Structure formats: C-alpha cells, structure tokens
Amino acid sequence: MAKSLHSKRQQVLIAAIAEQRRAKGLSQAQVAKALGRHQPFIANIESGERRVDLLELLALADIIELDVHALIDRLQRTAG
Structure with a gap:
C-alpha cells in the first residue's frame, strides 16, 4: 500500500478540496480565516504537504x- 500522503486517494481528496474552493470563488486565505487558521494551512493541504483529518475535512466541507x-x-471507488 502506498503511503497515504502520496496515494491516489490522497490526490483525489486534495483535488476535490481545491476544485470546490475555487468553484465557490474562495481564496485559500478566506477559507483559512473561516477555520481560524492561517493561509499556509490550506496551501499545505492543497499541495499535499499536509494530510487533513476527518474533523478538519468536515469543517472545510461546511x-x-x-x-x-x-x-x-x-x-x-478509487484504487490505492
């Protein structure tokens, strides 16, 4: 099994987050502020440098x- 930080599923996850953020017309800074975080937090998730845990995913999704x-x-449905 590939390391989860570099897996196909991880790539699908971060692409979905980034695509939806852009579709909503939100900047990384706006999303980070809504989460009470700084912009690099979102940048690191979207670049694959940082994994997002379930609670963070739910907050981001909202x-x-x-x-x-x-x-x-x-x-x-995504392998690996």
Missing part, C-alpha cells in the same frame, strides 16, 4: 460546501 458523502463514495 465552508466550501463540499459533499463529503459523495467524496467518500468517490474515494472508495
């Missing part, structure tokens, strides 16, 4: 209106 259930379904 802000960027990401359908977590659909994302999980997609991740489950």
Whole structure:
C-alpha cells in the first residue's frame, strides 16, 4: 500500500478540496480565516504537504460546501 500522503486517494481528496474552493470563488486565505487558521494551512493541504483529518475535512466541507458523502463514495471507488 502506498503511503497515504502520496496515494491516489490522497490526490483525489486534495483535488476535490481545491476544485470546490475555487468553484465557490474562495481564496485559500478566506477559507483559512473561516477555520481560524492561517493561509499556509490550506496551501499545505492543497499541495499535499499536509494530510487533513476527518474533523478538519468536515469543517472545510461546511465552508466550501463540499459533499463529503459523495467524496467518500468517490474515494472508495478509487484504487490505492
């Protein structure tokens, strides 16, 4: 099994977060501020340098209106 930080599923996850953030017209700084974090926090997630835990994902999903259930379904269909 590939290390989760560099796995295909991780790539799908970070792409979904970044794409949805952009689709909503939000900057990394705006999302970070809504989370009570600094912009590099979001940049590190989107660049794959930092994994996002479940609670962070749920908070991010609320802000960027990401359908977590659909994302999980997609991740489950993604090999590795």
